[in-house]
Amino acid sequence: MTLALIALAVWCIVRGWGGLGVLLGIVFLILAWTLRPRLARPPEEGHTFRREDAPALHSLIDEVAEVAGTRGVDVIVVDTDINASVMTCGLRGQRVLTLGLPLWEMLRPQQRVALLGHELGHYSNGDTRRGFIIATAYRSLLTWRYFLAPTADPAPAEIAVNLVYLVPRSLIRGVLLILDRLTSSVARRGEYVADSFASRAGSTDAAVELMDRLLIAESAATTLRREANKPRGGRRDPGQAEEGAERLWEILAGDVESIPEREYERRRRVGAAREHRVDSSHPPTYLRRERLLACPSAPAAVVMSDDHERRISDELAVVRRRLAEELIRNGFDG
Template sequence: MVFAYAIAFAVHAVTVVLIACALWCVVRGWGGLGVLLGGVLLLLAWTLRPRLTRLPNDGQVIRRDDAPSLHSLVDEVAEVAGTRSVDVIVVNTDINASVMTCGLRGQRVLTLGLPLWEMLRPQQRIALLGHELGHYSNGDTRRGLIIATAYRSLLTWRYYLAPTADPTPVEIVVNLVYLVPRRLIRGVLLILDRLTSSVARRGEYLADSFAGRAGSTEAAVEFMDRLLVAESAATTLRREANKPRGGRRGSSRAVEGAEKLWEVLATDVESVPEHEYERRRRVGAARGHRVDSSHPPTHLRRERLLTCPPVPATVVMSDEHERRISGELAAVRRLLAEEIIRDGFDG
């Protein structure tokens, strides 16, 4: 990891050098040419600057005063994970969940995809929270400020140096000039990815351990099984979004469809028989199913949990607590259901 941090600092050092060169050009002047060149370099450096993550704008922001019961549940799980709780929860229409740190003050944000939340039973939801909050405890360097911002800067360089499609003669020359730096950037990205991937995989396994500790081993394994039917859940949402209802948005029939969307989703997922889960587990193991490229294969994560001594739930959601959380999310559930019905589901 020392080499990964060295690469990240080198990437940021290039940005600093660009700023220094820009200021030098401006000071030298060169009859106005230096000012122009300096301005271009400053603009380039600005686009490559380390950018702090901002609060997501693609969902409903839920602060502590908006949903005290939901936040108190997250607080309990954070205590089990041995970390500070989140400051803000953002609920959107993704079949996913994640955590991030935003701004200079280090505001912690938990993003919950409502479709994923509605697919899960109460203890499975706690396992989900345990997994996500566990990322704050395991030192996942890919999510850290230095490496994450360096990675984004490298992606910006790759965008600038990308070859032009169907080039003119002049653009062919430019493509050739960019060939070496383009391959250099691609190589640095590959090296940085390789250096951090093992740490990222380790982080996922550790996060799974917190999922089991918070919600129980059984709930954590069931949560992973639910991930195997994520595409089926997406199909359900697309089907419901495309279903004709004979009314405009805001009409009684449209609102009724929105109210029933999550109930239909939960029913469809619950109706998946055990033998279908077993089939998907076998197919997933054969094909190396994973949530995304940063996660280890799901079957390996599942096997690791099952080979460790089973642990009971540290956090148990009571029926009353579940009802309170459901009431706090009622307005968000309606808004996001209407959004899916109005705009369709492309997850």
């Protein structure tokens, strides 16, 4: 479709039609430019760690990557989301791991290994949605849907335009639905396979515990919101931010560790009833947990030693403080 627009634009410009063709050609070229394939870019927000900045963390990731049958990442981006993800950027295929510090801080060492195993497992599981072709198709279709979206509270002329756009807009929605149906099962399979790598890397017990931690993400967000938005002398000045930053992550970890097993069991039942999931691309969390428990129990292939954990903590110390101060100064709205 993009190539057809470029060809149509060139034809209109060559034909001219007294200047009208040039104008139409420019419009079609602009459309083609917005629909062009794009290479993913690293996240702009967060703090970046290359191999030389965090050798201990990168070495842990390399160990987990070996278990997953792939290579490590080139860049680690640490931000304030209660989440983690991987992506491939640029022409050279730079691998980027985005690591939400709140999620990292609420996990125990082997649960962190399981988290890394899950994320790196996405490089090994053949999820076509993460590939260049399917991702570009999604982006192009979403761009078309944006261009053809109906005008709200339309004037009479806009009503006519909405009616003209009705057929192509319906076609776009239909193709999006078909593409989603064709790839959703692969995406779900990709998450289950990634969970199996989490089990191999950190142990089955750690991977199951990771599922439980995902069920209490909302509680962790509440803790962060309470602490980050807590009034301190009526305003958030640098001194207050520094004082609160000293304890923010310890408070978060302490609150998570204080949750009793009976509350986890209640969350599991509620999560199963409501089909809790990380996002729409993930299977329900309770099904992921049940699948892990149904498979033969696996020991940890990567064990994080106390020394390794301490070195990683030292590498993240500055960013832990900076992100905590940012949250306290600006508040947490996650």
